[in-house]
Amino acid sequence: MIAFFLLRSSVAITWCNDEDVIEIRPGMIETRTILSNHRLCISGSVVIKSDKPFEAEYQEYNRYSDAYKDLSLEKEGKRQNIFVLGSYYFDVKMSIKAVNELEDIQISVMGVTPSFENDPKASDGYSESFGVFTSFKSFDCTVTLPSISRLIVTAINQVPLKFTVKHPDDVELRINANGQEDATTGNNVRLILYNKGETIQHP
Structure with a gap:
């Protein structure tokens, strides 16, 4: 199971006391x-397995409201x-x-x-980001750089991931696994590829 990127949370649930809420962060497992x-x-985005x-009764709050002061309820169900x-x-x-x-x-x-998928026009106009969640053991993704x-x-997975990256000489690669520079295997892996030359396609 593979997931990319992060989520924050900090609002009370109407059916639960604040002290009862467990924050589930990406890669974290709670049974x-x-x-x-x-x-x-619980709070966070989760995969759920039950015997x-x-x-699950849930609420979604807009975390882009004014200075995070009063997160407004957008949806519940x-x-x-x-x-x-x-x-x-x-x-x-959510409560389960x-x-x-x-x-x-x-x-x-x-x-x-x-x-x-973020719209670069809605941010600084110079960046575009997207994330993929999948339950597949592996998948292919080609990005034009x-x-x-x-x-x-950024890749997060319950089972440690190993990355082998092939790239042209004019593309600089940095890799970090579980917070360790140059490590290639871990549950939380971060790759940075910097293209200093021509436009390339990177699988």
Whole structure:
């Protein structure tokens, strides 16, 4: 399972006390037993696995409101047995419970970052970013890297990833895994490719 990039969160959920909310960050895995007539309260974007049917009640808050002071509620709802719940553009809060509230259930959640694409015109006009979330073991992605430009790839995965990168001589490569420079294997890998010459296509 592979995911790219990050998400922040910091707002209370109406059905949960602040101290009960667990923040799930990308790459983080949490397994809990939810007792009968209880809920698991979390924030973040997650993949959810359960041994019994469950219901997730969620809220999405706009984190681009004025200076992060009052994050406004944009959307709320309920979903049963959903595989991925979250958003790159909003702070997501949720409570999870068994469909049959008389049963105990075991829930595992893994923090991920959903797919996204930013419009460079909406930012500084000089950068464009996108993210890919997938449950595939591997996939191909080709990116055209213009002259005098930089490509940054951040990969987060439950199972350690190993990157082997082939690039022309005029493309500078920096790689960082789990915070260690020049390491190529880890759960959190960051690649930076800087094209100093002609426009190239980089797989």
